[in-house]
Amino acid sequence: MADIALRLPVADERPAVNSWIAPPLLILAALFFFPLALIVRQALTGDGDVLSIAKFASVFASREFHHALGNTLTIALAATAGCLVLGFVLSVLIAFTPFPGSRVIARMIDTFIALPTFLVALAFTFIYGSAGMLNESLKALLHLDLPPVDFLYSQWGVMLSEVTVYTPFVMRPLLAAFSLIEPAQIEVAASLGARPLRIVSRIILPAALPALVAGGSLCLLLTVNEFGIVLFIGAKDVITLPLLIYDKAIQQFDYTTACVIAVVNVALSIALYSLYRFVVAYFGSRRAGLV
């Protein structure tokens, strides 16, 4: 009985709020939540004072919006899938087949997170662009007149750049999760005759699942929000939601349309962020690799 009595929930005696929280909260409200609310207002009223969803209806009916939404989702899903596969392979290589320099590489990948995303898009124009290293090499080797590789200025170019940039965001939680696997477990499995692929599929993959789901949902959020890479690749038919907002507001001065698209984009991002928080809470931050 005493055991049960001890487990009864104890009332939380800590305060629910205190006044110290007010200053940073007010700053955030004035500089972030207030502007966000004004985006919604402008989207609903346009430049007048009458609330209407007419603008939403016309934007939702437009082809460029469909195109941008489709592009955003396709690129984000494909890039996230790419990040998960690549991140898993790279993390397994770093964690379970320690090779000379693997620690330095793990460090380098960490600093890669702090670099601006457009760096990769810019680098890719030198490597895979129509006059880039790859095409020039192939032209010289195969005696061609036209560049044979032409994928950079399409969805593929954006996806490849995003996979490169966001794979480290999957690797960080994965490497943290892998550090919790008992090495003896793998050694026992190997000594009992399990081949590497079987060890990966039966021991490593199950242990990595929470980290993969957490890293994947973070990637999905970041790729939906990505702007720099799409802008630098600059392909005419690869317009995503953030790029369309920029185009409407800055190039065409059409703030109301920009606000309508921003409402959709922000709603999508917040939904994905909730998914991420839910995943981390569900698995517990330790198992999700966010120790």
Place this chain on the structure above:
Amino acid sequence: MLVWSRTGRALTWAFALLLFAVLYGLPIGVIALASISGQWNGVLPSHMTLEHYVNALQGDSLEQLHVSLWTGFVASAVALVSGTWAALALRPLARLPKRLLDVVFFIPSAVPSVSVGLGLLVAFSRPPLLLNGTTLIVLIAHFVLISAFTYGNVSAGLARLPIEFEQVAESLGARPFYRLRRVTLPLVTPYLIAAFSLSFALSMGELGATVMVYPPGWVTMPVGIFALSDRGAIFDAAALTMVLAISTSIVLVGLSHIPTRASPR
């Protein structure tokens, strides 16, 4: 160890090194190479030059370096103060309100930067607060975007802090402010430095919100790099990207050498 045989291990190493070299070494390598190449029509540049660095360190580009450094320092410093304040104020709260407010402080990191910029344009382009076209609106945009990361880093540090130190200080009669200044803050200094470093690096590379709000007199380096590459001056763009990466690294290395009385555990 997943692979035991010698040849198997050598093959895996070769594969891993090749993968890392192509994915992460090559992009940084070509930017560095492009920044010193005079002409690049073949597989490799035909001759080298330092001309692009000369361009990057004078006139508009030098001005952009100043602008980016200032923006990064000011926005990160303000974000550090407000993020630390928020993390400290949230610390003693009950579980549920704490988690709710935690989400509130994290949300700016989930919203696309272009929309943050658009919101600031819509909010501050009319009286009473007319900030559109000022330097301040760029600083605000950067502050909003990095604030969640600063808050996150500091509150992670506070969560790992053993409570005993502060309890001992309290039992010895230390007043709250004295305890904060002499015990809590020194103990989380490594996390404060990490928070400042991350937000500084993010601010240096910020593009989405900046292109929405920047006035002609306050152009940051990423905006300048985009303008150069859009104009076709890709080698100058590469050199300016190198200047951006190198100046950020210098600041980060400098910050990592600040002596602290506590080491992160």
